[in-house]
Amino acid sequence: MNRLEQGQLSRRERQIMDIIYRLGQASAKQVQENLPDPPSYSAVRALLVTLENKEMVKHGKESRRYIYKAAINEKKARKSAIKNLLSTFFDGKPQKLVAALLDEESEQLSASEISEIRKLVENKED
Known part of the structure; x- marks a missing residue:
């Protein structure tokens, strides 16, 4: 471990x-x-x-x-924290995390933030 x-x-x-x-x-x-x-x-x-x-x-x-x-760079620590979050609350599925962020009731993301996420996903697909 x-x-x-x-x-x-x-x-x-x-x-x-x-x-x-x-x-x-x-x-x-x-x-x-x-x-x-x-x-x-x-x-x-x-x-x-x-x-x-x-x-x-x-x-x-x-x-x-x-x-x-x-002792660990911030990027590795961040990735580990996200992995832990995914496995603990979202069955290890990133799409469930994104769905939670996009939940209308929580209103956590602004339109511009959602637009930025779309661009990141589109760039990943290319």
């Missing part, structure tokens, strides 16, 4: 990964400062250790502090 298949990330773990991807690298303090409704510093450190155990981040030392970087 590779590191991307070791399990889903919690909401906080995803938030931390988003921060690290956005900043490129971050100390625990920087992560804490960028989290919404941030937990304690020790809780952030524990989450970073968990992410390191899941092989999602790695750390190096800068002076007396650890600096965390993503």
